[in-house]
Amino acid sequence: MSFRAGPSVFKDQGKLSFDYLPEKMVHREGQTQRLFSLLRPIVGAGASSNAFLYGPVGTGKTHTAKRFCLDFKKYASESDRAVDWDLVNCRQRMGDDAVLLRLIQHFDAHFPERGFSIAEKMETLRRHLEKHRLHFIVILDEVDALLKKSGADLIYSFARIAEETIASKGNISMILISQRPNALEYMDRAALSTFRRSNVVEFPKYDRGELRDIVTGRVQLALHPGTVGEDLIDLIADIASEFGDARYAIELLEKAGMLADEENLEEVAPEHVRGAKAHVHPTDVQERLGLLDVPKKLVLLSIARKSRKKAYITMGDAEEAYAVVCEEYDQKPRAHTQFWKYVRDLDALGLVDTKLSGEGVVGKTTLISLPEIPAKVLIDNLERSLKRR
Numbered sequence: 001m002s003f004r005a006g007p008s009v010f011k012d013q014g015k016l017s018f019d020y021l022p023e024k025m026v027h028r029e030g031q032t033q034r035l036f037s038l039l040r041p042i043v044g045a046g047a048s049s050n051a052f053l054y055g056p057v058g059t060g061k062t063h064t065a066k067r068f069c070l071d072f073k074k075y076a077s078e079s080d081r082a083v084d085w086d087l088v089n090c091r092q093r094m095g096d097d098a099v100l101l102r103l104i105q106h107f108d109a110h111f112p113e114r115g116f117s118i119a120e121k122m123e124t125l126r127r128h129l130e131k132h133r134l135h136f137i138v139i140l141d142e143v144d145a146l147l148k149k150s151g152a153d154l155i156y157s158f159a160r161i162a163e164e165t166i167a168s169k170g171n172i173s174m175i176l177i178s179q180r181p182n183a184l185e186y187m188d189r190a191a192l193s194t195f196r197r198s199n200v201v202e203f204p205k206y207d208r209g210e211l212r213d214i215v216t217g218r219v220q221l222a223l224h225p226g227t228v229g230e231d232l233i234d235l236i237a238d239i240a241s242e243f244g245d246a247r248y249a250i251e252l253l254e255k256a257g258m259l260a261d262e263e264n265l266e267e268v269a270p271e272h273v274r275g276a277k278a279h280v281h282p283t284d285v286q287e288r289l290g291l292l293d294v295p296k297k298l299v300l301l302s303i304a305r306k307s308r309k310k311a312y313i314t315m316g317d318a319e320e321a322y323a324v325v326c327e328e329y330d331q332k333p334r335a336h337t338q339f340w341k342y343v344r345d346l347d348a349l350g351l352v353d354t355k356l357s358g359e360g361v362v363g364k365t366t367l368i369s370l371p372e373i374p375a376k377v378l379i380d381n382l383e384r385s386l387k388r389r
Contacts, residue, residue, distance in 0.1 A: 006264035008224075009257045015222035016254040018247065021066055026217055027210040028064045034201050035068045035175075042083065042135050042173055043076045048162030050174045052195055054181045055203025058245030061177045062087070064203070065139050069175075076135070085137035090146035091288075091349060096154040099146060100125065103138060122157055129161075129170030136172050143176040147186035148348040155187065179350065205244020212237040214246050215253055223257060228268050232256075235273050251280045281377065288349055289381055295334060297382050298325050299342040303352055303368055304378040312367040314357075318343070329386060343368065351378075 014020060025032060031053075041047040053061045069085035076083035086106040088099050100121040104111045107128040116124070129136055138158060140146060146154065161172050176183070176195070181202075184195055206214065215236050219228045236256075240249035255276035260268045292300065302321035306313045319339060326333040334342070343366075346352045353369045370378065 006261070007266055009227040009260050009266070009268055010222060011224045012222050013254065013257070016218060016250055016257075021063055021070075022217070023067075025060055025064050025067050026214050027206065028060050028203075031060075031064055031201050031203060032068055035064070036072070038199055038201070039068075039072065039137070039173060039175075042072075042137075042171075043079050043081050046081070046135065046171060048159075048171050048173045049199075050159075050176070050195055051199050051201055052184060053175060053177045053201045053203060054179065054183065056179055056205055056244065058243070058247035058249075059203040059205055060246060061203050062139075062141050065141075065175050065177060069137055069139065072137075082132060082134045083137065084132075084134055085139060087139040087141055089141045090144075091142040091291075094145065094149055094348070096146070096150045097121070099140070099154060103136075104128070107132075122161075126161055126165070126170075129165070129172065132170065134170050136170070137175060138172060139175045139177065141177045142179075142350070144178045144180055144183040144186065145348045145350070147183065148344070152187040152192075206241075206246055207244065208237050208241035211240050211244070211246060211249050215240075215249050218250055218253060222253075223268075227257075227260075227266065228253075232268055232270065232273060235270055239273070239277055248280065252276045255280050286381070288351055289385065291349060292346075294331070294386070296342050296346060297386055298322065298329060298331060299339065300346055300351055301325050301379065301382040301386070303343075303346075304370065304375045304382065307368075307370050308375045308379075312369045315340070315343070315366045315368065318368055 035051055035053075038051045039049045041049050053065060055061055066087060073083045073085065084106075086103055088102045090099060093099050093102055096118055100118060101111070101113065104121060104124055107125075111124070128134075140155075155174065155176075158172050158174055165171050181200075184192060187195070212233060215233050219233060236249055236252050239252060240246070252273060253276075256268050256272040259272040259275050289297070299318075299322060302325045303313065303318050305325070306317050306321045310317075319336070322339065323333055333339075343352065343354060347354045350371060351373070353371050354366050355369075357365045357367050
């Protein structure tokens with residue numbers, strides 16, 4: 001087959017990828033300044049400092065933390081302080097072991113995956129910090145997944161290193177990131193004491209004007225002049241402002257550009273933006289559903305179906321629906337204990353929320369709800385992927 005390369009509306013499509021880190025985070029100057037005032041003692045006194053960032057999907061938490069650390073490392077070197085940092089996504093690396101391994105591999109890429117206990121890994125990490133006399137900022141993204149799976153042991157251990165290490169020999173600070181303001185409630189008192197209420201930095205949803213500025217900036221970086229009109233930027237900002245999600249806005253822009261390229265057009269049209277809206281979802285649903293095996297998909301499908309008309313369902317409701325779903329897909333339903341474990345895994349992935357029922361319900365029961373993804377979107381996605389098998 002011969003490929004016909006027509007004109008492209010993109011001059012640098014990479015500037016729209018999720019991994020691209022802007023030189024400056026638009027409309028996040030306040031949060032950046034606040035992070036600086038929280039972590040400044042690292043340079044001033046070599047002291048350990050921590051911060052907790054929270055806000056919905058697409059509000060710039062991860063990118064702001066990365067951009068801050070890059071700039072802060074440079075700022076520290078001007079005062080002859082060695083600062084380094086690394087980011088671990090706790091949804092992709094589930095559990096203390098996986099998180100620690102990733103941090104050690106920051107210093108030693110060939111460190112073996114197996115054969116060391118958590119305590120030995122902790123000691124290895126500490127030795128690296130001492131050897132380089134380094135202040136290491138650990139960013140734990142989607143930290144609720146770690147806290148729900150393993151509790152706060154790891155965070156407590158990092159805090160202990162910070163207390164016990166002589167500052168001149170290396171130290172550790174943490175930036176924890178979550179979509180939920182109450183993520184820290186999963187910590188026990190000992191770990192929580194290292195995160196004072198004053199260490200919190202909030203990332204609210206972007207408003208329409210802010211989204212417009214963000215999209216305008218990316219158009220200038222990624223697309224050829226004259227390919228995207230002002231009215232299109234307005235349209236994208238309007239669509240994305242319902243969710244206040246910059247990532248969604250940027251994905252809409254990229255997909256619309258790709259649709260224009262497919263038709264060999266020299267301009268992106270409103271129809272392309274509308275077409276993009278049909279393909280792009282405002283949350284990372286696809287990504288997270290991709291992490292699920294069939295048994296977990298069946299559990300999630302049963303919860304989604306039961307949740308169509310209710311804000312909260314009980315564990316009993318979910319199991320009832322699960323029996324029906326298993327029959328429909330010709331699968332053997334798992335026992336109660338295994339079912340409960342699947343629900344907890346889905347909770348750690350942020351696909352469901354669980355909480356214990358309060359007063360007024362006879363006996364304590366677990367209530368399940370869907371966080372930000374509409375039941376219908378979940379059902380459609382799951383039924384499609386289960387049918388494909």
